[in-house]
Amino acid sequence: MARIDPLHATAGTARFSGIPAGPGIGVGPVARMAAPPSLPVERPAVDDPGHEAARARRALEEVGDLLDRQAGGLEGEAAAVLDAQALMARDPELARRVGERTGKGDSAAWAVHAACGTYQESLLAAGGRPADRAEDLAHVRDRAVALLLDRPMPEPPDPGVPHVLVADDLAPADMVRLDPRRVLGVVTRHGGPTGHTVILARALGIPAVVGCEGAEGLVDGTRVAVDGDEGTVLVEPDEEFVDRVRRRAEDTRALLAGSTGPGRTADEVAIPLLLNVGEGDPREAGAHDSEGVGLLRTEFLFLDRTEPPSIGEQTDVYTALFEEFAGRVVTVRTLDAGSDTPLAFAPTGQEANPALGVRGFRTSRLHPELLTAQLAAIAAASGRSSARVRVMAPMVSTPDEAAAFVALAREAGLSDAGVMIEVPGAALLADRLLPLVDFVSIGTNDLAQYTMGVDRTLGALPDLLDPWQPALLRLVGTVGEAGERAGRPVGVCGEAASDPLLALVLVGLGATSLSMSASASAAVRHALGLHTRKRCRELAEAALAAPDAAQAREAARAAAEPGVLG
Known part of the structure; x- marks a missing residue:
């Protein structure tokens, strides 16, 4: 084509x-x-602050109910996103802030608008995952304000x-x-x-x-x-x-309809195509044409709770998913939480910059029981299934941390243990780290923000977060080369793997598997089938030689075979 x-x-x-x-x-x-509703120019007088507080709480609860209803008819990523927004509408901290505003004389609509604004500022200042939620909070605000002003919702x-x-x-x-x-x-x-x-x-x-x-x-x-x-x-x-x-749209539909089966390059080098999976229906995930799971996010089991899930509860959830991937690989990322994703039962103290603080594997320094219980549950669920279960720790920075996690996994009875490469320090010492683990998986979203020094939620500097940035690609190549020397698999599970053209570059940089959303796999599979691994390496070299992200993309595109989607 x-x-x-x-x-x-x-x-x-x-x-x-x-x-x-x-x-x-x-x-x-x-x-x-249409733009979201704006507040009246003049603040209305308030006679009964308690009444206004109650109105505001009802509006937020109604927004939460609306989001629950919309999520009820969905599955997978879409349902998980709406569920998270519904929880935000019912966030006790938001309700507390609204109460403060009504207590100072604000009407319900003004209180919701102001409380959401100050809460957004706090989330953005925290960086990391809290900053991700700031955008969601704006959408909750707009819907609640529309209800309170009796205007149509956006x-x-x-x-x-x-x-x-x-x-x-x-x-x-x-x-x-x-x-x-x-x-x-x-x-x-x-x-x-x-x-x-x-x-x-x-x-x-x-x-x-x-x-x-x-x-x-x-x-x-x-x-x-x-x-x-x-x-x-x-x-x-x-x-x-x-x-x-x-014409291209028609050709694309025809091509992707026939793009099935394992991921392979044109010279028959196997590149397993895996799924990124979170909260959702395990049967839906298992039904997709994939070779397994490259990233199973487990945070949904822990968030918005006052006590951690028991080993039994976790075992049941993991078992249900593993059974849907019988005979296929399932890579479980252990809890990626901490000060940037606060857990009521696992305080980590105040931090000026949580994105650089106690998160991911580092949480086990303060709360080791969370990790040991989770590993025990994963091991128990693995024993009930024929899925090939692997575990990996997020936010690992040093070879010592990698070795410590592998030792914990082995102690729990898990034979296949790896780590995520999300920090430049881990990538730069990949030669020392790779021999200590069974595999690594590169999280391009976090690796991009730490490499380029830009919060990944900051829309004002999108070019610096572009996964085609040569600096980011060079770090991926450093890990890929270390993996080849050590004889260890190197996967990529960030959003970068969803781009068919960039997927070819990642393979050329040494990626041995790619994990992505289900909708992206057919196009990536098709692109791989058009290129030998040698050609993928040529594309990678062209991208690395470019001075910026835009020219890296164009250089790879010029070197690719005709017919690449993307």
Whole structure:
């Protein structure tokens, strides 16, 4: 299949750039989403602060109920995202802050708006996963304020025709309701490369560009082409271009429909394609055409509880999932929590920068019983299943930490133990670390933020978080080379593995398996089948030689075989 030219190949049109968020190209008229409700210019007088506090609590609870209802009809990642937002609407800390505002004389709507604002500032200052939740809190705020002001809730428009949705930002509750048959593309003014809009756009298969400068100038009815592979938006494309897009879409559907089975390069080198899995229906996860699980997130078992889950409870949950992957590999990431994902039963003290503090494997320094209990549960569940269970620790920085985790896993009866490479220090000492473990898995999202010194939730600097940054790729290559010398598998389980072109580069850098969302695997499988491992290495060399992320992507694209999706 011949790859169509990038969008900028069409002359005489305006072109905007942003972050590639959902693969493919969609062409259609713009339908703008209305801005969230704003507060009245004048603050209303309040006679009964208690009444206002009760109104605010009811509105937040109603938002939580709405999100629960929407999550009830969904599965997998989408359901997990909405469940998390519903919990945020009921967050006791948010209720406390709202109560403080009403006690100072704010009406319910003003109190919710102000409390959410100060809470957002706290989350953003904390960095890491709390900062991830700040965006969610804004969407909870907008819905509660709309209820309190008796105004329509922000929701995607329905112009009656297939369209490209344009918005300042999109809440997960909005994204999961989009019908890919009606929404041809998504463009947002805000958003970063690891936000919920990106995750859900990929899951839905909708072409999307986020963090797009110029999106605010797109008006209803204007025809645009959204290229989620390039991260560009073309205004008023000509008919020749539109015809090429339609032909490519038809070819792509046909190709991906036939892309099944194990991941292999053109010269028959096995590259297992695995899934990133969190809370959701184990049967749904197991039904996908994959070779197993490369990342099983376990935090959902621990969050929003006053006591940790028992060994028995954990064993039952793990067993249910392992049974759906009988005969396949399942890689369990142990608890990735700490001050950046606070647990009521595992305090770690105040930290000025939790993203650089006690999190992941480091939590076991203060609360070793959490890790030993979890390893015992994983071992017990493994004994009940024929799945090939592996465990790995997050946020490991040194060879000593890696060795300590492997020893704990062995003591629990787990024979296959590895660590995640998310910190530059671990990557730089990969030659010393790899011989101590059975495998490693590179988490590109965290490795990018620590390498580039940019909070991964910061939408203002998306170019620095681009997984094509040569500095990040060089660290991946350092780990890949160390893995080859030590004879140890090197997986990649960050969002980078979902990009078919970047997946080829990762293989060229030494990745021996790739883990991604289920929706991305067919395109990655197809791309691998077009390239030998030697060609993948040539693509990697071209990307590493580039001066920046954009030129690294273009260099790899120029070196790739025709027909690569993305």
